[in-house]
Amino acid sequence: MALCAGRESADINGAGLEFYVSLLHLIVVAMVQGLTEFLPISSSAHLILVPLAGDWPDQGPTIDIAVHLGTLGAVMLYFRKDVAVMAMGLLSLLLGRPDAGARLFLLVMAGTLPALAAGYLLASQGFMEVLRSPLIIAWTTVLFGLLLWAVDRTCLRINSMEQLGFAAVLLIGLAQILALIPGTSRSGITITAARALGFERVDAARISLLLSMPIILAAAGYAGFGVVQGGQLSLGLDALVAAALAFLTALLAVALMMRWLRHASYTPFVIYRLALGAGLLYWLYA
Numbered sequence: 001m002a003l004c005a006g007r008e009s010a011d012i013n014g015a016g017l018e019f020y021v022s023l024l025h026l027i028v029v030a031m032v033q034g035l036t037e038f039l040p041i042s043s044s045a046h047l048i049l050v051p052l053a054g055d056w057p058d059q060g061p062t063i064d065i066a067v068h069l070g071t072l073g074a075v076m077l078y079f080r081k082d083v084a085v086m087a088m089g090l091l092s093l094l095l096g097r098p099d100a101g102a103r104l105f106l107l108v109m110a111g112t113l114p115a116l117a118a119g120y121l122l123a124s125q126g127f128m129e130v131l132r133s134p135l136i137i138a139w140t141t142v143l144f145g146l147l148l149w150a151v152d153r154t155c156l157r158i159n160s161m162e163q164l165g166f167a168a169v170l171l172i173g174l175a176q177i178l179a180l181i182p183g184t185s186r187s188g189i190t191i192t193a194a195r196a197l198g199f200e201r202v203d204a205a206r207i208s209l210l211l212s213m214p215i216i217l218a219a220a221g222y223a224g225f226g227v228v229q230g231g232q233l234s235l236g237l238d239a240l241v242a243a244a245l246a247f248l249t250a251l252l253a254v255a256l257m258m259r260w261l262r263h264a265s266y267t268p269f270v271i272y273r274l275a276l277g278a279g280l281l282y283w284l285y286a
Helices: 002-036 043-054 061-078 080-094 100-124 134-154 166-180 186-196 201-229 237-261 267-285
Strands: none
Touching: 002 043, 002 061, 002 237, 043 134, 061 080, 061 201, 061 237, 080 100, 080 201, 100 166, 100 201, 134 186, 134 267, 166 186, 166 201, 186 201, 201 237
């Protein structure tokens, strides 16, 4: 009897420990996604490295989708005025009376299409998994961080959001294709391209974040379609908690970054990237 009771107690303690470890994993994944999605430091790199750093299993597609939708909600809330303008612009476009909102909507779509097409092509051919290598992440983190620093330090700040045209947004959209390589950072490379074209720091970040909305929605939709087809969809409390945490941390990250950029540069993000990349390279080669 005593032996049985001891085993039952051990089983209960083991289950409790497993629950807390799973909860900690969920919190870490959600907060990492929220904090890194829109900062120029690569969210995909961090999400790939989280299971390795914590010796955790992969969080699974449902949690991935949940945290992406949480961050999408955050950026849409922060730029709610732009979202409303684009929504009304789409309506005016459908009614045959395009206005300034329609132009902004079309600019965002034009800047999104190159990465959407390239992403679908790579994902459908199975190339995305090939790129998920810690070595690739380490080098892209360092190299594209240095590129952001060089461009931000040397390029002029002569253009504002109002001067964004289709040629410029297409160039930024083409640069966004590079973000399909983990470690590059989608926001980092689009901000780099916008700064290279002479846009102010705040406006470069605004352009980048507006372009992120359809990209995140498309990525979540593509992943969701695959999950539903495979019968893996499991919308439990863990997915809701992950989405809520990602939403809150992403909203905080965006607000702090935009406030910082009103009076400072991207240098702190570059320093973080260099430290992360150097640490990864040391870990890989040591």
